[in-house]
Amino acid sequence: MSPRSPPRPGRAWAPADRYPQNGTPHPGCRRRFARQVTEAIERRGLSVRAGIEVEWVVADAAGSPSTVGPMYGMTRFVEHSDHLREVLRALTAQGLLVLQLHPEYAAGQFEVSVAAEGSVEAADTTMLVRHTIRAVSARHGLRVSYAPVVTEAARFLAAGAARNHPSPQAASAMSNVCAALPIDPGRRCR
Structure with a gap:
């Protein structure tokens, strides 16, 4: 992913591996x-694309x-037009294809969905979207929370060509990815 600029003058953002x-x-x-999981799936002859949803709650000061x-x-x-x-x-100015932006269940909760991309790029996009929402919200005098007790980011995987009816190999690959996610087992991959 090339560097993208969050909506703050004089700043740039570029994702990087940690060392x-x-x-x-x-x-x-x-x-x-994400790269290791993707490579393991690709060795099975499958491909991975991930579309992200970011949910957040906005609050006043x-x-x-x-x-x-x-x-x-x-x-x-x-109220928030x-x-x-x-x-x-x-988000559009940063080259993201926004598929949906809508209010959610909890008071002050919203959700944005962006188009699917490779798994590493989707992880990078998640962070870019969060930084962007926080920066824009701050300019509007709003505080943002991504706290999992209030909201959760949903990650959707489409392995192989048959998205709604994956092959046994794709289902197995998705199951392995879900099992490796660092989240409560009861909430893995709905």
Whole structure:
């Protein structure tokens, strides 16, 4: 992924692998993990594309939800039209294809979905989207939370050509990826 600029003048952003001072790969580098999983899947003759959804909650300076409209309702769009328009423009200006931007279930909760890309690129895009939402929200006097008790980022995998009915090999590959995710086993890959 080439460097993309978050919506703050004078700043640029470029994802990178993590290395400690001794120069060895950091064991917690998520980009490295995504690359290794992708390579393992590709050795089975499959391909991986991941589309991300980022869910977030916006609150006012006091920490109270910044919307009063009903869940999934247009009232929330009206209440945050300038804010969400700027989020959409900033993401589009960074070369992302936004598929959907909508209000979610919890008070002040929104979700954005972007087009699928390779797994490492999707991981990078997740961070870019989060940084962008936080920067735009701050300009609107809003605080952002991605806390998992309130919201969760959903990762969708499409392995092979048959997305809704994966082959046994693709289902096995997705199962292995899901088993390796560092999340509560009860919430893995819905």
